[in-house]
Amino acid sequence: MKRGLLRWPDRRLTEVAVAVEEVTDDTQRIWQDMIDTMEAMPGIGLAAPQIGIGLRLAIVDASTERGSAVRMANPVLIETEGPLVKGWEASPNLPGIEAQVTRHAIAVVSYIDAESRPMQDRFTGLWARSVQHQIDHLDGLLFIDRMSRTKRDMVLRKFRKLS
Numbered sequence: 001m002k003r004g005l006l007r008w009p010d011r012r013l014t015e016v017a018v019a020v021e022e023v024t025d026d027t028q029r030i031w032q033d034m035i036d037t038m039e040a041m042p043g044i045g046l047a048a049p050q051i052g053i054g055l056r057l058a059i060v061d062a063s064t065e066r067g068s069a070v071r072m073a074n075p076v077l078i079e080t081e082g083p084l085v086k087g088w089e090a091s092p093n094l095p096g097i098e099a100q101v102t103r104h105a106i107a108v109v110s111y112i113d114a115e116s117r118p119m120q121d122r123f124t125g126l127w128a129r130s131v132q133h134q135i136d137h138l139d140g141l142l143f144i145d146r147m148s149r150t151k152r153d154m155v156l157r158k159f160r161k162l163s
Contacts, residue, residue, distance in 0.1 A: 002036045003051040005092045008142065008159070013093055017049050017056045017138040020073040023116045027057065031071045031114065034059050039066070041092050045130035047137030050093055058134035062126040070121070070131075072111035077135050078120070080104035087129055089143040096162045099155050101146045103132050 006013055020027060030053060038046040038059060048057040061069040082105030090098040107128040110120045123131045133143060144152045 001033050002040045003033050005050055006052050008094045012049060012052055014140045016140045017054050019056050023073055030057055031059060035069050045134045047134045049137050056138050060130045060134060062130050071114040075109050075111040075135055077107055078110050079108035081106035089133060091142055094159055097155055097159045101143050103129050107132050
């Protein structure tokens with residue numbers, strides 16, 4: 001089921017999400033709702049706080065064929081590798097806004113998967129960018145928080161004009 005998205009400056013977007021104790025049927029339903037919501041945008045990732053659920057749940061699907069979403073509970077960025085790379089990012093919580101953000105080209109992440117198994121994966125390229133973006137959401141950060149104050153203020157002025 002597609003869920004509604006919070007709109008910045010909703011305070012829930014700046015709160016640190018709570019760890020999931022175990023993967024349950026409810027967790028599976030939330031992940032599926034997140035996938036449905038992401039596909040409707042369309043997007044390449046989503047974190048539970050973006051739809052008003054304060055849990056450390058995220059999904060990422062940067063595949064070209066779609067249907068390859070990685071479901072993550074309690075993801076933690078444990079290592080970054082490679083060069084820092086600039087790339088365009090956006091968020092459905094700030095509709096109409098995009099900006100270049102610098103992120104690591106490779107991200108090693110530990111998480112609990114949909115079968116309750118502890119995992120550690122190495123993400124590259126767009127997958128790495130998206131997983132770092134989603135972990136930021138779980139930590140109460142938006143992509144605009146990765147920008148200089150001057151650029152952030154310019155982007156937010158543009159957003160307020162659009163709103």
